[in-house]
Amino acid sequence: MSALPRRTLVLGLGNPVLTDDAVGLLAVREAERLSVGTPGATFREASIAGFDLLEMLAGYDVAIIVDAIHTGKAPPGAIHDLTPADLASSSRLVAAHEIGLGTALALGERLGAAMPKDVVILAVEIEDDLTLGEQPTPMVAAAIPAVAARILKELAARYG
């Protein structure tokens, strides 16, 4: 562990009124509830992308980002471990009007902002993100404790 506590952002992304799209928000909320307090870790929920993401991530050393994903190749609730490089071929982390996560990180660096070097992306497989609704589908809802536990495990690995 370094002398100074590292600044970590645990960021849940998603839309609170689009059924499963909220899973990132709900999992981060649950992780924060279960967390016994990790100095240096900040929990946030946001429905943002692109430039906003750049601004939100700037200044953190570590980013643990939780978002929904729809590949159709895994059961709902499954966690996909991704890195920014995995997203390089796609121009966005989320459906962005502007720039994707990889571009946001690179652009921030180019412009001299301190962007996190350690970025963990937990993408949770979902079933439905097109129906307006405030309740996730059952399998996705059931997976939230496991996603929250995974977030805490990632934190524990960094803060011991």
Place this chain on the structure above:
Amino acid sequence: MKRITIDPITRLEGHGKIEIFLGDDGEVADVFFQVPELRGFEKFCQGRPVHELSRIVPKICGVCPGAHHLASGKAIDAVYSVDPPPTAKKLRELFYSAHFFHSHIAHFYALAAPDFVLGPDSPPAQRNILGVVAKVGLALGGEVIKHRKIGQDIQATLAGHQTHVSWCVPGGVSKGITEAERQEIIPLAKSSIEFAKTSIKVFNDVVLANKGYVDLILSEPYKLVDHSMGLVDAKGKVNFYDGMVRVVDTAGKKIAEYAPKDYLQHVEERVEQFSYLKYPYLKAKGWKGFVEGQDSGVYSATPLTRLNAADGMATPLAQSEYERFYSTVGGKPCHAILANHWARIVELMYAAERMLELASDPEVAGPNFRTIPTATPHEGVGTVEAPRGTLTHHYVTDDRGIVTDANLIVGTTNNNAPISMSIKKAAQGVIKRGVAPTQGALNMIEMAFRAYDPCFSCATHSLSGLAGFEIVIKEQDGTVVHRIAR
């Protein structure tokens, strides 16, 4: 028949997919674009107090929450038959000018500029804002980030939060601003005007100075001759927040000007069997199919058509750029869809100048920012110009203000037919019989799509899988004969 699929459309909001069908002769036979649509808006709204909707609708779209918030707020005013006081209207318009300002910055620098700064056929890995910054300079990148943030900061100062706003209330807004806050906004607005000047210069240097690009913008594949829609103020000038909806025909002659509440008398939606998308058209002209021209019912609602529909811009620098625009593109109306990028720059200047005008008006810091509604709620329509087109919310309630019916026509929906037609024309222009399409050719097709700054599904945030960008050409039996992936 061969089939080319472009899925997803990179650098665009939502999950888009373009399918190009080649006929047996190898030429483009037909083009369809598909996007997922949100389900259940009406059901979601039903049973809720109508004043909650202006707080909920910004959440359905991560791209233009400000547009939804205001269209909804205006619809709710109408439901309660209440007219907000001047301070509230000015605050809302200031908020909205700031929204347009940062939205147009994002589109121009992240989505439009890469095609011109790097070139339409440059490698996709370079054709992004990083490539723009590498070529135009780091200083400009810093200015882009700074001014996009200024737009958002002004929104946050006014409404308490830049995206999750719960600011509009029936009859006005929930909070005003102090005189000190008003004074803080003035230098930000001045700086925004300077940035808009810089953007005009960037457009000059990068696009207009290159004859090849001017020719490309004005070329036939990127032309779509249809009618133009946009909101205009009492003097016939472009307005984003309020006014009458004006429609001019393909020759620029006014054929309709109506209050937003009358939209159903002027616009109808066509449902086609092959798509779940609706295709709005002008009722007076009737649906003649996906065809251009004076007799067709197809219209567009974009930055370009706002300029076409209006008599000019309400602020001096934007007006001067408006005049230069039309003298360069060969007169008014303009049907060159790629000219939308320049139209956005004209609007960027207007948004900045309007911010300064409004912030300089002491009344925006006045104490009277709400009129308490007293009428029994019933029905209301609210319309604003979203950055990408005319946006309408329409609510019906019972006499307690509980929603019984809700409808919305989002900005991009207006353009469903024009987008399909423009993609087809671009595809016909670049896909040649027997020649495998290159990345550059496919990007030229996307450019037709991107000109509209479409924002589909208003908007799901989830990752769309890791497919990136893939084009597959298939024989009729499904055999893959060609594949390009990024």
